[in-house]
Amino acid sequence: MxxxxxxxxxxxxxxxxxxxxxxxxxxxxxxxxxxxxxxxxxxxxxxxxxxxxxxxxxxxxxxxxxxxxxxxxxxxxxxxxxxxxxxxxxxxxxxxxxxxxxIPFFPANRAEYNIEEIGGAAEAIHALYPELFRCVACNLCTKACPMDVDVLGYISALKQGNIKKAAQLSFDCIQCGLCASRCMGEIPQYHIAQLARRVYGRYIQPRAEHLAKRVEEIESGKYDAMLQDLSAMSKEELEKCYVEREREPDMTAPGAWQPKETRYL
Amino acid sequence: MKISYYPGCTLKSKAANLEAAAVAALATLGIDVEEIDRWNCCGAVFSLTADDLIHQVGPVRNLVRAKEQGATQLVTLCSMCYNTLARANRIMRDDAVKRDTINRFMDEEIDYAGEVEVVHLLTFLEREVGWQKIREKVKVPLEGLRVAPYYGCTLQRPADVGIEPFGSFHLMTGLLEALGATVTPFAAADTCCGSYQVLNGEAGARSTAAVILDNAAASGAEALATSCPLCEYNLGKQQGRLLEAGQITTAVPTFYFTQLLAVALGVAPESCLFDLNSAASLDLLKTKNCLVAA
Amino acid sequence: MTLTITAQTISITSIEQLNELSGENVKLCMQCATCTGMCPMTAEMDLSPRTVMHLVQFGMLDRLGDSNTCWKCASCHACTVKCPRGIDIAKVMEALRQHVLRTNRNYIEPSALPAERIAELPQIALVAAFRKLTS
CATH class of the missing domain: 3.10.20.30 (Beta-grasp domain)
Incomplete structure (x- = not known):
């Protein structure tokens, strides 16, 4: 034709x-x-x-x-x-x-839990996902990962009780589920890794002190006046304010630059 | 001297005392323990069906790691890890067809043909250190402490990987005697503690444990030495329940052989993590003056 | 127990299958019962290891399917090291387990274990039990 x-x-x-x-x-x-x-x-x-x-x-x-x-x-x-x-x-x-x-979805087991209640011990993860101990180290999970995550590595770490290592090794996981689709142990690796990262963030990772301090300042009303000023501005004033804002020059050494406006530091 | 070491999952949490005591004790003997990198679970039990190779992949992968990292021997502490790794190693060394299949399956790893020797710490101590040298290094002899050397199943069976022949207990006996302890041989030294059956209806594993503990107590033992975290669980951690249930009448504190080695070599008791053992154990060592003065 | 040998009771195929899975020759068994004497778990078993070997020699998998013996085996190899006929009986027990497990059936359910038990048990106990008792 x-x-x-x-x-x-x-x-x-x-x-x-x-x-x-x-x-x-x-x-x-x-x-x-x-x-x-x-x-x-x-x-x-x-x-x-x-x-x-x-x-x-x-x-x-x-x-x-x-x-x-x-x-x-x-x-x-x-x-x-x-x-x-x-x-x-x-x-x-x-x-x-x-x-x-x-394989847009895989029907892998996903445990229900309340992160505030389960505590920071590896045993909590073991109890929610006992199938973790069915891993045979065949490594098909790692081979299947499109993000090159060391899946076997973090599963091994979790079996050993090392939540920190598991959280770090699984950081790039995007929860696609290909690992679980290949697992002969019927382990939902990606859900377990997500739990590990949550437990790590909630119970193990040190708190960022500067963040806590800033939150405290915000809650104590330090920035209320500034926010009110901004809310009262017209669109034109806001745009001007934005365009003229002070910016730290690129590649400045840490601590070497200070803005002229220091009221909110 | 440096040794390549495979810990196993349990030694990183519930049986951290087995490892901590070993590392501290070996340091006093001038031996550096170097944990192999990127190891995984050994599988705990060896797969016994003729056509099942996938369950050999886990232990073999650890042997590949050891080979990659230049080890010629891989020392283990946990009896179950020892058994599983050693048996998988025999397949890779002796069975060309299975070796080839496993190597092909693990196409992301280097080929392995049994180049690494899997050694239990008891064998290592006798062969590379010697009872005489250990005797000379003892700072706090375990004099007057009557210890039953408990082997369980995986140290001796099957014969091709046993650290010594079935029915012989010379390795643990030799070590304990070098430490100054009195060894009390007992008939149940190689009776299985019930192993993983503890998950499959509790009574079975408990009654087996009761038989072993009764037998050890009857031999005059005040303590029991083991190298397996599952034996320690079935005989030690569950002992209180056995006493409560009237299944046994006498408590027999359970120790890892590495803890007894460590305290005799003068390692501080805090480094042996006795709080992970059954409760009564540290008191016994105190009464017997087996601990280095604080 | 009396076993009547007829074309209906004996299954050559099952005997061959168990020999293949275990890598052993079950016909070598002479029914001396040393295995039973060595086994630490007999108190928990409904059939002794010797009886199981007897049924295995006839390939009576249906009858063995009702028995808990292979599921109570702790794979301690006490039977194996003392068998005067050199049969690795632990492997025969594993073959009986695998005969069932390979059809996607579990003997214990990991998800049914109480959280406190899982938290208390050493990892090797969980790994070993799941390997031996789940598919």
Whole structure:
């Protein structure tokens, strides 16, 4: 049909609207397999854009589109190879002959707790998630992590009772759940890691003294007058105030710079 | 001298006394304990089905870590870790087919073929330090303290990884005698404490523990020495409950062998974390003058 | 206990399956009961280890399915080291457990354990019990 009339093809070139990908003129397309079905998509797209290009519409399984919300974990494999690869659909660029499927949600166990009541001991985490002790150290969780988190490392740390280490090792986790999807011990690693970080923040991590001091100052009304002044300003005055604000020059050594206005320090 | 050391999960919390006493005691013998980096749980029990290799991956990964970090021998304290690591090591050394499968599965790790030797601290002490040297280094002899050397199951069984043959107790006996203690051999020294069955209906593990404690008490022992945190739990931590239930009549304080070693070598009792043991134990050592003067 | 050997009671397939899983030859057993004598857990078991070995020799997995013996085994290998026929009986017990566990069934439920017990138990107890008693 296309062969019959070149001009028709040119006239019906897709124009992007909303999330629809813009196909650059002369863009090369490559075949990919979404849930087993073949689609030809522009080679420069991410998996998520390619799926939208192919006609899929995301009601779930898409979120920030910036690689941080964990809504679009995707498993893929290259034709002819057994090896499974893992990535975020919004961050991973398509490759020719990629077989892929998204796993937007995994029904992993998520314990209910009140962080104020459980206390800061590792045993609280153990009691909420006893399945932690079913880990066999196969390391499939770490291999599956699109954020390169040492999942086995933090699970091992938690088994040993080291909440601090687990909180630090799991810091980059975006809760996508791919670890749990691969776990033969049926462990919800990402939920346990989140609990570990919460317990660490609530009970173990030292309080920031300067923050406590500032909160105290705010509560004692030190900044009320300033806030009232700002609230009373017109939009123009506020803009002027913002534009003329004092700024610490870039790359200043710590403590070397002081603003002229020192009333609120 | 430096040794590469695999602690195991329990020694980092509930059995921190087993480790702390060992580290302090070895320091007095001029031995630096170097914990291997990035270790994981050993799996606690060895998988016994012929086709199950996935459960060997955990222990083998630790052996890979040891090899990566240049260790030729890996010292363990916990009996269960020792057993699991040593048995997995035998597979990697002796079974070419299983070794190949496991190495292929762990494609993110270097290949391993049993290059590291897994050694229990008791073996290490006899072989690399010697009872004579330990005897010379004793500052507070455990004179008059009658100790039952309790092996449980995983130190001796099965034969191919046992630290000594089934029915023989010369390693712990040799050590305790070098420390000046009186060893009271007892028939239940290699009877299983019930192990993980403590989670599967309590009565079984308790009655097994009662048999062992009764037998140790009947042999005249005032204390029991072990190297396994699960034995310590079943025999030590649960002893109060056994006494209350009338399953046993005499208390037998339980110690880790490393704690007895440490106090005899003059390590301060605070460094042995006795508060993690069953309550009566420190009093016994005080009455017997087994603690270094504060 | 009397066992009648008929085509209905004996299962060659089950015997082969247990031999394969355990890596042992259950036919070597001569029913001397040394295993039973060595076992520290017999008080908890409804069938003695010797009786289990007897049923195993006939491949009577249905009958063994009603027994708690393999679930009360502590894998201490006391039977193994003393078996005069050299059978690693602990491996046969594991094969019986795995026969069930490999069908996604648990013998104990980790989520049903009281929090205080979990908090008190050493980690090796939890790891070991979950390995031996959950799928």
């Amino acid at each position: 296309c062969d019959a009339d070149n001009t028709t093809t040119k006239k019906t070139i897709r124009v992007a609207t909303g999330d629809r990908a813009i196909l650059p003129e002369g863009a090369k397309t490559i075949p990919i397999y979404i849930m087993g079905k073949k689609y030809d998509v522009p080679e420069t797209l991410t998996i998520m854009k390619a799926m939208e290009f192919a006609g899929f519409k995301f009601l779930r399984g898409a979120g920030c589109r910036g690689g941080i919300c964990g809504a679009c974990p995707t498993v893929y494999r290259m034709a002819g190879d057994y090896k499974l690869h893992y990535g975020l659909a919004c961050q991973t660029v398509v490759e020719a002959n990629m077989y892929l499927a998204q």
